[in-house]
Every structure is written in C-alpha cells, then in structure tokens.
Amino acid sequence: MAVNEVWNTVPGAFCMFGICCNSFTRMPLGLLLSLSLCNIMHAIDMQKNIWYAPTKIRSSHTSGRDVLNDYLGNDGYEFVRIGNLLASRLILLLILCSCRGCRWLVEQPEGSSLPNTPRFQQFLSMTKVSWNYFIFVCVCL
Amino acid sequence: MLHFAIVPSVFIKVFTTSFWMGAFNGKTPKRHRLWSNDWGLLQEIHEIGGHMSRAAMQSLPGQSLVKKYHDKNGKLRRVGIPARLKESQCLSCKIIQHAVSCENCECFFPICTLVQGVYSILCGLDCSHHPSTSKGDCDSWRLNICNIFPTYG
Numbered sequence: 310m311a312v313n314e315v316w317n318t319v320p321g322a323f324c325m326f327g328i329c330c331n332s333f334t335r336m337p338l339g340l341l342l343s344l345s346l347c348n349i350m351h352a353i354d355m356q357k358n359i360w361y362a363p364t365k366i367r368s369s370h371t372s373g374r375d376v377l378n379d380y381l382g383n384d385g386y387e388f389v390r391i392g393n394l395l396a397s398r399l400i401l402l403l404i405l406c407s408c409r410g411c412r413w414l415v416e417q418p419e420g421s422s423l424p425n426t427p428r429f430q431q432f433l434s435m436t437k438v439s440w441n442y443f444i445f446v447c448v449c450l
Numbered sequence: 451m452l453h454f455a456i457v458p459s460v461f462i463k464v465f466t467t468s469f470w471m472g473a474f475n476g477k478t479p480k481r482h483r484l485w486s487n488d489w490g491l492l493q494e495i496h497e498i499g500g501h502m503s504r505a506a507m508q509s510l511p512g513q514s515l516v517k518k519y520h521d522k523n524g525k526l527r528r529v530g531i532p533a534r535l536k537e538s539q540c541l542s543c544k545i546i547q548h549a550v551s552c553e554n555c556e557c558f559f560p561i562c563t564l565v566q567g568v569y570s571i572l573c574g575l576d577c578s579h580h581p582s583t584s585k586g587d588c589d590s591w592r593l594n595i596c597n598i599f600p601t602y603g
Binding site: 323407412413414415416417418419420421424433435436 | 462463464468480481482483484485486487488491
C-alpha cells in the first residue's frame, strides 16, 4: 500500500515517514509513532472508523540494539524483527521516492538508533550526506 | 547494484536537523530529529522549532512522561510512565487529524502545512477518497502550500 501511494505521487510531491520507534529509542519504555502513511490513510478512512493500532510498547534494553550487533538488536523478539523490517522497507521507500523525484522526510525521536542500522547506513553511503554519526569502537582484549 | 549505488549519489543529498515538538503545539517539549532531501524544508522547521527556552518548555500543558529518581548509588535515573506514554504516542496522528480538520484556518506551522500538502496531493489524485473534501478545499490547501513553499507549485 505504501509503495502504491508513493508510486502514484507526482514528481516533487512530499512523503513523510515516521516508523515505529519502540525498538529504536533509548527511552525506558520507548515512545511509539505509527507509520505516517498509515496515519494518512487513517485520516482518509476516518469516516469508516478504521484504526491502525500501534504495536505493543516494550523496553529498549529488551531490544538490545548496540554497536556490537550492528544495531540489529535481539531479533528473537517480534517487535525487534518488526523494527528491522520497517527500517528496511523505509529505505526501499526512500529509494523509490528519490527515483520518483519526491521529497521525503523521516522523523524519529532524538537518540533513536534508526540511522545506525545497516540499511540506513547503506542508504547514506549511497547519497551525499551533510552530517552523519561517526562511532569509534575500541575493543580491549 | 553498483550502477544503482552510483546514480543516487549524484542526485540525492540527505540533510538532517532536529526540532522541539513543543514548538508545534506539542504537549511536552520532545526532541525530534529529521532527515530529508529538502534543505529548505528542514531550515524552515529549524527556524521555528529548533530552539526552545526553558521557560517555554515549562509553560507547556503536558505532564512529564518520565519519573526521575535516584538509585542507591545516587545516580539520577529515569523511568517512563506507561499511561502518559500511551497518550503521547500518536502525536503525528493528532497532527494529521488537526491538519485535515482545519480547512480554512490560517495555520502556517510547517508540519501542519506539510501534512496538508501530503493530503492535498492525495486529494489531487482523487478527491472522492474523503467524502467531506471537495475540489475547492484541495485547491485552497495547495494555494497555502504554494504561499509558504513556492517550490511546491
């Protein structure tokens, strides 16, 4: 549905993405924002009373995202797998938006580890970035 | 994949900025970060919500989403309050509802305006998606967008 919406936009259109941040943020219980495209569809389907329910809020320490596992986290949990899946789909949508000539905007709470995920880093490596994180890891054996 | 990787690097530039959601009628001063390929848009958002004074933060109506306490070692720690977190989690949804509901208001907040832009684009494809939306409303929204961001025309 999101690909269809992006594909039907005209060049120069604006697409806003805010994927679920419950597994990316460092808040103890993780704030959550629904997928903005779903929210737009919710705004459209308000008359039908369709509600896109958010997923369950979990602890960020439970997700286990850190530099040692490339911020992929403990994928034994479903909400971590969903976060990784949404991150990958987000990157595909961003590439699609860029190819369609659309403007896009990705929103995350401050401190989110989404830009550290491998797919996001891969996307940033494909583009010219004005600012980026640099993480140096020193492993003492 | 190599060709695909080279082509976007020529055309796509990614910019980032951060802003306070409290500056956009948020109940709490929550810091957010944005990534976009539109520098003018991020600059506009940063000019309005990039900085927020401590007095302005304390004047917001929302209660704190976390509870602060000192552990046994005296270190300051924070823990979220689940009920308040659940109330705050669909802020983007509320913004979109607000943007859709204020058809003729003079609301020029960028986020609200941008959501209107997204909605007008969707309406421009087929206005029958939303029963209460007529073509005239879509045109007025698009006109507002063009006034704020001329490149949207």
